[in-house]
Amino acid sequence: MLPKPGLIAALQNIAQILSGRPHLPRALAENRLLQVILARRSVRAFTGQEIPEEVFSAILEAARLAPSTVNLQTWAFAVFDASLWQQTFGRAIPFHANRAVIVIADTYRDRQVLDVFPSSPLIEHTVAVMNASLAAMNMNIAAEALGVSSVMLSETGRSGLLDAQYLKEALGLPDGAIPLMTIVFGYARGPYPPMPPKLPIEQICFKGQYQSPRREAMDNWLSQMIVGYKASHLTSSFENQLKIYLNKIEKAEADLRSMIFRQPG
Numbered sequence: 001m002l003p004k005p006g007l008i009a010a011l012q013n014i015a016q017i018l019s020g021r022p023h024l025p026r027a028l029a030e031n032r033l034l035q036v037i038l039a040r041r042s043v044r045a046f047t048g049q050e051i052p053e054e055v056f057s058a059i060l061e062a063a064r065l066a067p068s069t070v071n072l073q074t075w076a077f078a079v080f081d082a083s084l085w086q087q088t089f090g091r092a093i094p095f096h097a098n099r100a101v102i103v104i105a106d107t108y109r110d111r112q113v114l115d116v117f118p119s120s121p122l123i124e125h126t127v128a129v130m131n132a133s134l135a136a137m138n139m140n141i142a143a144e145a146l147g148v149s150s151v152m153l154s155e156t157g158r159s160g161l162l163d164a165q166y167l168k169e170a171l172g173l174p175d176g177a178i179p180l181m182t183i184v185f186g187y188a189r190g191p192y193p194p195m196p197p198k199l200p201i202e203q204i205c206f207k208g209q210y211q212s213p214r215r216e217a218m219d220n221w222l223s224q225m226i227v228g229y230k231a232s233h234l235t236s237s238f239e240n241q242l243k244i245y246l247n248k249i250e251k252a253e254a255d256l257r258s259m260i261f262r263q264p265g
């Protein structure tokens with residue numbers, strides 16, 4: 001059971017969320033790339049407007065050129081326009097986005113020619129997840145730079161890690177190819193949502209020895225998460241959202257164990 005902030009705390013939390021903004025030295029504020037990175041938000045409402053082919057191709061090119069461990073490029077991308085998604089899954093792309101990319105940690109392709117990790121499946125899988133996630137972020141930032149908004153999905157609309165087995169069957173993925181997330185792309189409908197509560201820099205960076213988090217700052221963050229979620233999802237709550245995840249996690253965990261380690265969970 002999560003704490004329920006009282007009215008005054010809730011109002012303070014909302015004020016903190018609304019006042020949240022990137023901290024950038026004035027001298028760097030004009031840097032276009034930094035502006036793009038810091039202004040990015042996960043967007044969940046799109047106009048439905050078509051993304052031109054050349055713009056989408058540039059986003060995919062950003063994925064292709066991402067960094068990866070020993071340049072192994074352990075990724076694959078299932079690429080959709082609205083009609084292919086509809087045809088494949090029998091429903092629209094979530095949030096009526098115009099394009100979607102399912103990001104896959106792919107160790108299958110390299111194994112055709114290289115056996116780098118013969119007895120270390122955990123490292124092999126972790127490396128593939130790291131690399132594919134970096135390519136995902138490259139796409140996300142490239143899109144943003146081109147005026148296209150996006151959100152990464154691991155759960156919403158059977159789109160990622162928690163539905164890996166379903167996606168594996170739907171896409172005919174071989175063993176060693178694990179779907180991680182779907183990035184949906186489109187033109188944002190309306191202004192960007194406010195920045196969700198991000199932890200202060202001193203809670204996430206340390207010099208020398210690991211610093212235990214300050215409890216008060218963590219309580220404040222959790223409170224902002226609860227209040228912020230309620231403010232943006234009037235009919236749901238952060239707690240309900242966590243419950244939805246928990247309901248799916250047991251099956252997803254067993255599926256993933258058998259997909260990654262090729263043994264029953």
Ligand SMILES: Cc1cc2nc3c(=O)[nH]c(=O)nc-3n(C[C@H](O)[C@H](O)[C@H](O)COP(=O)(O)O)c2cc1C
Binds near residue numbers: 151152
């Ligand atoms: C790997 C990953 C999976 C995510 N899955 C979902 C999802 O299933 N549904 C959703 O609405 N948002 C999803 N998100 C978006 C996060 O909720 C979002 O990044 C976070 O709240 C921070 O907001 P921001 O991206 O605007 O900074 C996901 C993000 C990541 C990185």
